[in-house]
Amino acid sequence: xxxxxxxxxxxxxxxxxxxxxxxxxxxxxxxxxxxxxxxxxxxxxxxxxxxxxxxxxxxxxxxxxxxxxxxxxxxxxxxxxxxxxxxxxxxxxxxxxxxxxxxxxxxxxxxxxxxxxxxxxxxxxxxxxxxxxxxxxxxxxxxxxxxxxxxxxxxxxxxxxxxxxxxxxxxxxxxxxxxxxxxxxxxxxxxxxxxxxxxxxxxxxxxxxxxxxxxxxxxxxxxxxxxxxxxxxxxxxxxxxxxxxxxxxxxxxxxxxxxxxxxxxxxxxxxxxxxxxxxxxxxxxxxxxxxxxxxxxxxxxxxxxxxxxxxxxxxxxxxxxxxxxxxxxxxxxxxxxxxxxxxxxxxxxxxxxxxxxxxxxxxxxxxxxxxxxxxxxxxxxxxxxxxxxxxxxxxxxxxxxxxxxxxxxxxxxxxxxxxxxxxxxxxxxxxxxxxxxxxxxxxxxxxxxxxxxxxxxxxxxxxxxxxxxxxxxxxxxxxxxxxxxxxxxxxxxxxxxxxxxxxxxxxxxxxxxxxxxxxxxxxxxxxxxxxxxxxxxxxxxxxxxxxxxxxxxx
Amino acid sequence: xxxxxxxxxxxxxxxxxxxxxxxxxxxxxxxxxxxxxxxxxxxxxxxxxxxxxxxxxxxxxxxxxxxxxxxxxxxxxxxxxxxxxxxxxxxxxxxxxxxxxxxxxxxxxxxxxxxxxxxxxxxxxxxxxxxxxxxxxxxxxxxxxxxxxxxxxxxxxxxxxxxxxxxxxxxxxxxxxxxxxxxxxxxxxxxxxxxxxxxxxxxxxxxxxxxxxxxxxxxxxxxxxxxxxxxxxxxxxxxxxxxxxxxxxxxxxxxxxxxxxxxxxxxxxxxxxxxxxxxxxxxxxxxxxxxxxxxxxxxxxxxxxxxxxxxx
Numbered sequence: 002x003x004x005x006x007x008x009x010x011x012x013x014x015x016x017x018x019x020x021x022x023x024x025x026x027x028x029x030x031x032x033x034x035x036x037x038x039x040x041x042x043x044x045x046x047x048x049x050x051x052x053x054x055x056x057x058x059x060x061x062x063x064x065x066x067x068x069x070x071x072x073x074x075x076x077x078x079x080x081x082x083x084x085x086x087x088x089x090x091x092x093x094x095x096x097x098x099x100x101x102x103x104x105x106x107x108x109x110x111x112x113x114x115x116x117x118x119x120x121x122x123x124x125x126x127x128x129x130x131x132x133x134x135x136x137x138x139x140x141x142x143x144x145x146x147x148x149x150x151x152x153x154x155x156x157x158x159x160x161x162x163x164x165x166x167x168x169x170x171x172x173x174x175x176x177x178x179x180x181x182x183x184x185x186x187x188x189x190x191x192x193x194x195x196x197x198x199x200x201x202x203x204x205x206x207x208x209x210x211x212x213x214x215x216x217x218x219x220x221x222x223x224x225x226x227x228x229x230x231x232x233x234x235x236x237x238x239x240x241x242x243x244x245x246x247x248x249x250x251x252x253x254x255x256x257x258x259x260x261x262x263x264x265x266x267x268x269x270x271x272x273x274x275x276x277x278x279x280x281x282x283x284x285x286x287x288x289x290x291x292x293x294x295x296x297x298x299x300x301x302x303x304x305x306x307x308x309x310x311x312x313x314x315x316x317x318x319x320x321x322x323x324x325x326x327x328x329x330x331x332x333x334x335x336x337x338x339x340x341x342x343x344x345x346x347x348x349x350x351x352x353x354x355x356x357x358x359x360x361x362x363x364x365x366x367x368x369x370x371x372x373x374x375x376x377x378x379x380x381x382x383x384x385x386x387x388x389x390x391x392x393x394x395x396x397x398x399x400x401x402x403x404x405x406x407x408x409x410x411x412x413x414x415x416x417x418x419x420x421x422x423x424x425x426x427x428x429x430x431x432x433x434x435x436x437x438x439x440x441x442x443x444x445x446x447x448x449x450x451x452x453x454x455x456x457x458x459x460x461x462x463x464x465x466x467x468x469x470x471x472x473x474x475x476x477x478x479x480x481x482x483x484x485x486x487x488x489x490x491x492x493x494x495x496x497x498x499x500x501x502x503x504x505x506x507x508x509x510x511x512x513x514x515x516x517x518x519x520x521x522x523x524x525x526x527x528x529x530x531x532x533x534x535x536x537x538x539x540x541x542x543x544x545x546x547x548x549x550x551x552x553x554x555x
Numbered sequence: 556x557x558x559x560x561x562x563x564x565x566x567x568x569x570x571x572x573x574x575x576x577x578x579x580x581x582x583x584x585x586x587x588x589x590x591x592x593x594x595x596x597x598x599x600x601x602x603x604x605x606x607x608x609x610x611x612x613x614x615x616x617x618x619x620x621x622x623x624x625x626x627x628x629x630x631x632x633x634x635x636x637x638x639x640x641x642x643x644x645x646x647x648x649x650x651x652x653x654x655x656x657x658x659x660x661x662x663x664x665x666x667x668x669x670x671x672x673x674x675x676x677x678x679x680x681x682x683x684x685x686x687x688x689x690x691x692x693x694x695x696x697x698x699x700x701x702x703x704x705x706x707x708x709x710x711x712x713x714x715x716x717x718x719x720x721x722x723x724x725x726x727x728x729x730x731x732x733x734x735x736x737x738x739x740x741x742x743x744x745x746x747x748x749x750x751x752x753x754x755x756x757x758x759x760x761x762x763x764x765x766x767x768x769x770x771x772x773x774x775x776x777x778x779x780x781x782x783x784x785x786x787x788x789x790x791x792x793x794x795x796x797x798x799x800x801x802x803x804x805x806x807x808x809x810x811x812x813x814x815x816x817x818x819x820x821x822x823x824x825x826x827x828x829x830x831x832x833x834x835x836x837x838x839x840x841x842x843x844x845x846x847x848x849x850x851x852x853x854x855x856x857x858x859x860x861x862x863x864x865x866x867x
Contacts, residue, residue: 072807079830082612099831103612211812274702277812278723491831493609498629501828505635505815512812516724533634 032057035064035357036088039421040077040096042281042305043068046413052378053417059375062366064090064419070281072213075099075491089357092421093142095214097349098489101141107353108139112364120371121364124148124423125345128479131553132347144350145421147343151428154440156464158300158324158339161221161231165295167452168319175459178325179332181226181262188294189271199318202292207266208273209296210284211512218298219263219276219511223256226328228335230477231344233484234500235543245478245551247544249536251507255329257524260511264520277512291320300324311407311450319452326469339471348485351422370422373430379418380437382406387415388438396434397443406438407448479554486546487539496542502534606838626838636824636839643820646733646806647798653734655794657742659787662749663775678750681743689804696736697723697809723809726817733805748790749783756782788858792866796851799843 043066046053057063067088071077078096081087082103093100100106112118113130124143125133133140149155163184169191170176178184188206197203209219221233227250229236236248250256266272273279279287287293289306291313303322310316326338353363369375381388381396387406388396398406405411425436435441439448445464446454462468490497510527517523575582601616606626608619630636661681668674684692699705700722707719722728760778769777803822810818821843829836851866858865 073827073830076826076830079833083830083833096831105612274721275723278809278814280808280811492629492828492835493832502635508812509815516813 032061032063033359033362035062035090035363037064037066037090037092037421038069038088039066039092040069040071040074040094041092041301041421042070042285043420044305044409044413046417050413050417051415052382055383056375056378056417056419059378060366060369062362064422066419066421072281074214075489087354087356089354089363090351090422091354092145092349092351094349095488097142097352098135099491100352100354101135101137101139105355106141107355107357107360107363108141109143109364110139113140118364118368120368121423124371128554129345129347132345132485132550133350142350142352143423144346145423147340147345148425149343149427150425150430150436151432153341154427154435155466156442156445157439158465158469159304160301160338160340161217161225161297161299162324162338162469163222163295163297163327164322164324166291166293166320167323167456169294170323170456171319171452175456179328180330181259181327184295184325184327185262185266185271189266189269191294192271198291200291202290205273205287205293206271207295208279208284208287208293209263209276209515210279210281210298211277211508212280212284215281215302216508216511218296218302219515220507221250222297222327223253223259224250225326225336225338226259227253227255228328228333228337230337230340230474230481231484232482234487235483235540237478237480237483237547239478245480245547247483247540247547249540251503251531251536252528258329260514260524261520263515264517267515268518272515277516291315291318308407308409308412312409316450317452319450321450321453323453323456324465324468326471334472336469336471337474339466339469340477341466341471341473342475342477344477344482346482346485348488367423370419371425376425376436377429379424382416394431394433395443396438396441398438398447400447403444403448478551480547480550483543483547486543490539494542496538499535499538503531503536503539506531506534603837603841605834606841608834610834610837612833622834626835627842629835630838630842635819638816639819639821639824642806642817643799643801645801646730646820647801649730649734650737650801651791651794651798653738654741654745655787655791657738658745659749659783661742662746662753662783663779665746666750666753666779667771667775678743678747682747683743684740685744687740690808692736692740693805693808696732696805700728700732723811724813726814729810729814729817732809733802736805737802749786752783752786753779789866792851792854792858795854796847798850799847 045066045068053063069077074094075096078093078099081096082099082105087105091100091106109121113122121143125148130140133143135141146159165178165184165188169187172191172194173187176183176187178187185207192204192206195204210216211219217233221231224230224232224236227236229250236250236253238246238248240246263272267274267276273287273293285303285306288296288303289309291310307316307321310320315321324338326336328336351367353360353367357363370379377384382402384390387402388398390396406416426440427436428434429436438444446457449457457463460468487500490500492498492501506527510523510530514520514523514527604616605619607621607623608616609622609625610616610619614620665674665678668677701707702719702721706722707716710716711719720728722732756778760782761774764774764778799821801820803820803826806818806820807823807826821839825836825839825843829839855865855867
């Protein structure tokens, strides 16, 4: 009995000490510590991260980022609202509108009018800023991605594609893959010839994630196959350019063809037999093991595995992925997998919450993030430590610097991107360099693994976008992307309830039709269940929003 | 009042000032508990108003627009909700029956073990899983039932099946998997209370039965089971209110994709809908409370009618 008491006492002491330890750390008075949450998978930085400290010295702000990988972002945000537990800065994702409606975000309007916040103002045109305006007449956030400063320099493809490991292309002698049939045929043949990886892992020719909001991996390919850009929840038919029309990609012949193909490859054992019950972590683990030859996904959703590949030496084996822009019919030129224009997603972005004690300072900090000096620190690092400047003024890295920046452990203690704070792509303000190293020509090619380099040479491509063979459309409709309207719908409205039910219906039925033994019957049942969700209510609302935006853009 | 007092003067003694003074400390302590109950159990019920409103956090509880029974109507017209209700009740009942029977069986088996050390070891090991969080148990279950997991390996090696079964790709396996996981996790823990009751049964009854020539089985049937009968009933009444809490974590973590139609419970529904639409979530929560109360009262009433132990 006595020993139990002693143990209990010891435990109590340890906990008290633990609780106080958090308070004991001394930090300089001039720097404020803020928190930020983004609903994405990310890596947390080490305490005292070197570039973070450097930025703190210059701006007086240190932001502790946390990453929340909730299955359902709106629920997670709802929980935050209900408990009134918010960080200082937030990217509320699909829950952004809820936060604004709950009165928990600070309006940007006054700041955007002032000259000292001109970096923020510069992010979008006046018309574009109007798209961010909410029903109550205020602007509460700004999306930080997809913005080009000056000349476009992008060499990456951050968006959706059918991906294939570069070793598969090499094995088949770098063919041009256009259709689903060719794609799955290639995966199957490769897997038959190479059933196991060098380390004995069985290859999985194709997999598809269908967990939570990430089920776009299985769900939205029909829009791309038909040559439309990623409006996300609907198609915008431009047959009559003055009268854009909303259409539903879930019921098109291409949707039928695509899911029938998936059904065929599933039953042939080419598709991962457990795809429908994978959660995101399992999916990423599968990709990181190098076993998966191909999948359909957004690059940002799985890009984190690239550093793992380097760690394990998989990049040298050609496990890295190449994006393919597949189309419904061979020879189809209508193809917008890769967007050559900027795409502001107005439904979410970085926001300052009412929890932040000093919003003036917060906006000043966001503005400073776009100062060239801070921007360079975030993405290029410290001069002569992380990059060098050549005689021609061009930034470059040595082999060692590159290795460091690809190493997760090094990044955690040294690199601080603040990747969900305002940022630019495109050309540096000096007119020579790229805003981000991955867009700098020399750096881009120097960081490619050998098999990737070979593929770029063989195809004679200079950017990932080239692989998608998309049309060079540099000006998209002003309404684009329409998903920024559907993203934050919920069951409080009729059309929102229809949208939620359509989502549930697809979550349930898509895996069912893919794994079906009698595809046509199940497909008909699915289409009927889908029609019961009253998609027409949702589509009518989307048409209304499309008309509103089209009028705004005129 | 006076009538009653006249009828039973000896039973009803008047509370005097002296009594109050003497028990003042006790009254204060009791009062604190009453306040605690009001603050933490009854005041939050004010939030139920949300179910009858179009609740907006900015407008608050008293500023939001009233919409009557709109959300309850929404619930009962919603196919998903009806299915969710079915799943919850089905899994709740299966879990309750499975865990109760295994716990009683396990307790009786364990009580028959004569080797004290062996008994202690088995008991400790068997209740440890109770302390694992569901997220850990879920990973174990996921691995065990995977296509290349240990269950498939076992069945293959025993030549019971020829090809591995994808347990998570077919809806019919899901409820049994949840039940098995619950049994695995809770049997040892639930058995503790039955074991304690069995220990409290007068040993002379067993001795007397042995003299009359009763065997082990007869002793279990005629002494042990009747001896723990009242405990079983009390626990059943208490747990029946929990039928509607069929679970959240295991269904949320394991029931993805094709399994959604059989895996979603009311709690998951409330999370999915209620956290972006507080009014609807509250309506679902109120409904859940009423179902729980009806179940408890009904079962309690039946217990009362059959002359058994009851809760109130």
